[in-house]
Amino acid sequence: MKRLLLNPLTWMLCLLSPGSWAVDAIYTPWYNNLAIKGYDPVAYFAENRAVEGLADHEYEWQGATWRFANAEHRQRFIENPEAYAPQYGGYCAYAVATDKTAGIDPSQFSVVDGKLYLNFNRRIQERWVAERVDFIKAADQNWPEIRDR
Numbered sequence: 001m002k003r004l005l006l007n008p009l010t011w012m013l014c015l016l017s018p019g020s021w022a023v024d025a026i027y028t029p030w031y032n033n034l035a036i037k038g039y040d041p042v043a044y045f046a047e048n049r050a051v052e053g054l055a056d057h058e059y060e061w062q063g064a065t066w067r068f069a070n071a072e073h074r075q076r077f078i079e080n081p082e083a084y085a086p087q088y089g090g091y092c093a094y095a096v097a098t099d100k101t102a103g104i105d106p107s108q109f110s111v112v113d114g115k116l117y118l119n120f121n122r123r124i125q126e127r128w129v130a131e132r133v134d135f136i137k138a139a140d141q142n143w144p145e146i147r148d149r
Helices: 008-016 041-046 071-079 093-097 122-130 132-147
Strands: 054-061 064-068 105-112 115-119
Touching (some): 041 064, 041 071, 041 115
16 A cells, blocks of 8 residues: 655645634634734724723633723623624634635724624725625625634
């Protein structure tokens, strides 16, 4: 019986292919466990802007650490996290719409119909805003399969 030996480059490509890595329920950067890179999810709704959270106001939810600008925002999140957590686990909404995952820039966001959507960068945010109705529809359809990979 012949054995198939793969060269190191082939192994590397297999490891880096999009389907090779499991998707965490909540996006966090590789270097820490902070949801939304430490930004306050409630502030997007209460202040319509990205506000950094503080280590003094943290809460663990769905395997990630969430930070808040103040105790009131933390309490609001604890009472109803689904109302404030970003869609698609906090991954880039545009990427999910195109059947991928990507990190985010917390300053690139939209609140649409009471839901928070985050994007990778300003250029992607501009694309997202231009066709967000279609992108939301596609991302809503793609997310369950992406999440379960």
